[in-house]
Amino acid sequence: MVATSADPMIRIENVSKFYGHFRALDQVSLDVQAGEVLMIVGPSGSGKSTLLRCINHLEVPDAGRIVVDGILVDNDEKHINAVRAEVGMVFQRFELFPHLTVIENICLAQQKVRRRSRAESQTIARTLLEKVGIPEQAQKYPEQLSGGQQQRVAIARALAMQPKIMLFDEPTSALDPEMIKEVLDVMLALAHEGMTMVVVSHEMGFARNAAHRVAFMDQGRIVEQGPPDKIFSTPQHDRTQLFLSRILH
Amino acid sequence: MAVDHERPEIQPRPRDLRAHLNEFPWWLLIILSVIGYMVVRIIVDPIYRNIFNTILQGLSTTLYVTAVSFVFALVFGLFLGLGRVSTNVILRNLSITYIEFIRGVPMLVLIFTISYAVVPLLARTFGLPNNAISLTARAIIALVLIYGAYIAEVFRAGIEAIGRGQMEAGRSLGMSRWQTMLYVILPQATRNMLPALGNDLIALLKDTSLVSVLGVREITQVSRLSVSTSFRYEETYFILTLFYLSMTLILSLLLQWIQRRAKIKR
Numbered sequence: 001m002v003a004t005s006a007d008p009m010i011r012i013e014n015v016s017k018f019y020g021h022f023r024a025l026d027q028v029s030l031d032v033q034a035g036e037v038l039m040i041v042g043p044s045g046s047g048k049s050t051l052l053r054c055i056n057h058l059e060v061p062d063a064g065r066i067v068v069d070g071i072l073v074d075n076d077e078k079h080i081n082a083v084r085a086e087v088g089m090v091f092q093r094f095e096l097f098p099h100l101t102v103i104e105n106i107c108l109a110q111q112k113v114r115r116r117s118r119a120e121s122q123t124i125a126r127t128l129l130e131k132v133g134i135p136e137q138a139q140k141y142p143e144q145l146s147g148g149q150q151q152r153v154a155i156a157r158a159l160a161m162q163p164k165i166m167l168f169d170e171p172t173s174a175l176d177p178e179m180i181k182e183v184l185d186v187m188l189a190l191a192h193e194g195m196t197m198v199v200v201s202h203e204m205g206f207a208r209n210a211a212h213r214v215a216f217m218d219q220g221r222i223v224e225q226g227p228p229d230k231i232f233s234t235p236q237h238d239r240t241q242l243f244l245s246r247i248l249h
Numbered sequence: 250m251a252v253d254h255e256r257p258e259i260q261p262r263p264r265d266l267r268a269h270l271n272e273f274p275w276w277l278l279i280i281l282s283v284i285g286y287m288v289v290r291i292i293v294d295p296i297y298r299n300i301f302n303t304i305l306q307g308l309s310t311t312l313y314v315t316a317v318s319f320v321f322a323l324v325f326g327l328f329l330g331l332g333r334v335s336t337n338v339i340l341r342n343l344s345i346t347y348i349e350f351i352r353g354v355p356m357l358v359l360i361f362t363i364s365y366a367v368v369p370l371l372a373r374t375f376g377l378p379n380n381a382i383s384l385t386a387r388a389i390i391a392l393v394l395i396y397g398a399y400i401a402e403v404f405r406a407g408i409e410a411i412g413r414g415q416m417e418a419g420r421s422l423g424m425s426r427w428q429t430m431l432y433v434i435l436p437q438a439t440r441n442m443l444p445a446l447g448n449d450l451i452a453l454l455k456d457t458s459l460v461s462v463l464g465v466r467e468i469t470q471v472s473r474l475s476v477s478t479s480f481r482y483e484e485t486y487f488i489l490t491l492f493y494l495s496m497t498l499i500l501s502l503l504l505q506w507i508q509r510r511a512k513i514k515r
Contacts, residue, residue, distance in 0.1 A: 058417050077425075085423035095418035099436045108432055109422035161422060 007070065009034045009165060009196045010055060015064030017050055017220075024050045026220035027064065034164075037197045039207045039228070042217035043243055048200045051217070052167050055198065056080075056087045069164055085113060088158030092170040094150045096142040096157070102129070103138040106157045114161065121160070128156035132186050148179030152186055159190075166190065168199040202247055204232065216240045280498060287491045300475065300484050304492060307471035311496075314385065314467060315454045318392035322453070323446075325397030330404025331430070344401065351398035357459055363391040364463055388460035396453055403445045407438035443511060447504035451497050458493070468492050 008031035017025040025047045032038050040048040053059040054066060057073050057080045066073040068083045097105050103125050110121035129135045132152040134145075142150050151171060158166060168187065172180045184206050191197055191210040199211070207214055207228045214232075215225040218239045224231065232248070235241045291297045332344030351359065364387040369379045382390075411434050419429030461470035472489040476482055 056421055058421065081423055081425065084421055087421070089418075089421035091414060091418060091421075093414055095412075095414040097415065097418070097433050097437075099440070109419075109424055112428050112432065113423040157422070 007067075008032055009036070009069055010198070011065075011067040012051070012055070013065040013067075015051070015054055015061045015066060017047070017054065017059060017061050023220050025054070025061070028220070028222055029064075030215065030222060032165075032196060032198060034196055035194045036213065037191045037195075037199065037211050039211040039214045040198065040200045040217055041202060041207070041214060041243070042223075046217040047220040048217045049169055052169050052198060052200050055165075055167060056084050056089055058089075081113075085161060086163055087165045087167060088161060088163035089167045090151070090154050090158055090169065090171045092174050094142070094147070094154045094174070096150055096154055098142050101139050101141055102134075102145070102153050105142070105153060106160045109157070110160050124160055125156070128159050129153075131159075131189075132156045133182070146179060147175045148182045151175065151179075151183045155183075155186055155190075165196045165198070168197065168201060170200055170202075172201060172203055204248060208232070216243065218243070280494065284491060284495055284498075287487065291488070296481065297484055297488065300479070300481060300488050303475045304468050304472055304485070304488055307466050307468035308492070310385070310465065311454075311457050311467040314389055314392070314457045314460065314465065315450075318389050318396060318457070319450055319453055321389070321393040322396035322400050322449075325393055326400025327404055329397055329401035330408065333401055333405045334408050336426075348398045348401055351395055356395055356456060357462065359395050360388070360391045360459055360462065363394055364388065384463045385465050388457075388463050388465045392453065392456065392460070396449065396456075399452075400446070400449055403442050403449065404438070406445070407442035408434055410441055411437050440511060443504075443508050447501075447508070450504070451500050454496060454500065455493060 010030075010032040012028060012030040014027045014029055015025055016023070016027050028047070028051055030038075030051075040051065042048050050059055054061050055068060055073070060075070069086050071079055071083050071086075073079060073083050096102075097108065100108065103122060106125035106128060107118070107121040110116045110124065111118065114121075116124070126135060126138065129138055132155055134149050134152055137145060137149060137153070142153065145153065155166075155171075171187070172183055175183065180203070184203060187197070187199070187206065188210050199206070201207075211228050213225055214228045216223050216231065216235070216237070216239075223237050224235065224240055231240065232244060235244055287297075291301045329344050329348065332340045333348065335341045335344070354362075364384070368382055368387050368390060372379060372381050408430075415433055415437070416426075416429055419433045420426070424432070457467055458469040461467060461473060464470060466474075468489060472485050476485045479485070
């Protein structure tokens with residue numbers, strides 16, 4: 001199957017996911033176009049992180065179909081690795097490799113997956129550290145950095161694989177308030193460069209500035225979606241209104 | 250300008266003698282005194298010296314069996330431990346079966362079973378005579394098979410102590426399960442496992458005394474042989490005890506030092 005420009009970058013069709021008897025995702029369908037920034041919001045337990053993690057197969061859906069950049073995400077290890085090489089992910093808890101320096105963190109997968117030479121991967125790593133604003137931290141270990149710096153390294157690590165899509169799973173929730181902006185700034189710059197992004201977050205400022213579309217999830221379903229202005233100013237559903245009234249003071 | 254209240258200069262209370270005495274490693278002093286007394290005894294008393302020299306002949310075998318068994322047990326234990334945490338049902342259950350089997354049988358019995366039943370059986374299967382494999386080799390095989398199971402559990406615990414997020418981070422970058430295990434999980438797990446592995450090394454050193462039942466001439470067997478003709482039970486077994494105590498003490502201090510260094514070097 002070859003992707004044409006008309007095909008969406010991510011196509012999610014009727015995806016369901018159960019944890020025991022708990023229905024985490026209930027027949028969710030969603031398309032994300034190339035270059036689009038989609039923000040997923042919703043109360044905790046609404047399934048937004050689960051949906052995000054299904055895209056790169058960290059969670060295995062119980063039903064439905066996901067196609068990423070023309071590759072069907074099924075249990076075939078080759079497909080999974082192909083998709084994961086195209087999809088970068090940033091985690092809430094950074095998940096940097098604590099035994100490696102910052103630059104080694106960014107180089108490891110480049111060398112093992114992309115088969116780049118040491119020199120080439122380091123050049124790319126330095127460029128990316130420059131881009132996320134911490135070139136001077138290359139030789140430090142993650143624990144020597146602030147949370148905001150660690151998350152920026154994590155973004156650089158994902159970008160080093162030159163992904164077509166970036167997934168962000170609550171990237172600022174584990175950060176002290178004064179560090180949130182430096183991470184959002186990096187994400188904003190990425191969005192403006194035209195990266196396809198799916199962001200699970202409650203950062204409404206980012207939604208207004210960068211998101212093309214906001215999807216509101218509740219109880220495993222996408223309740224409503226649309227441009228951020230529309231969703232935030234005139235939400236159609238009671239549950240969206242209730243949720244927004246709680247987070248927008 | 251209002252004068253600030255003079256704030257009394259508060260100094261940390263000097264640690265008194267009592268605190269120092271409390272923290273002093275008295276146990277080490279006592280053990281070193283016992284060892285020191287025995288060493289003096291060996292130097293001045295020709296009977297002690299003779300027995301010491303006799304037992305000394307078995308020391309290289311004890312150290313050799315310990316070292317070789319430990320290295321192979323580490324390798325075997327790593328693979329068993331990886332099997333233990335594998336997502337493959339067959340591999341995982343085979344590993345668990347083996348580990349539980351070993352852990353459920355006394356070590357002495359296992360040493361007999363492996364040396365006198367399993368190894369000869371395998372030898373015959375491959376068309377070798379029953380005595381093709383030396384008793385020292387059988388002792389090492391037995392210790393590797395036994396300690397591999399113990400060390401596998403250490404690896405399992407070490408691997409499971411690394412959060413699931415690390416595996417997910419590696420996988421999300423496109424690395425395979427094995428690549429992530431090799432480059433991300435194991436280096437961290439190994440560092441956490443150093444104390445437990447050190448304990449196993451010390452335990453293995455002590456357990457090499459069990460292979461004396463096979464007639465392997467390590468220090469325990471040499472002592473038993475010596476006693477059977479000299480009848481000097483007290484001197485012989487005190488000195489044998491001294492051997493093990495000194496070796497485990499040295500090893501334990503050495504391991505503590507290595508761990509401290511590993512912590513500093515991260």
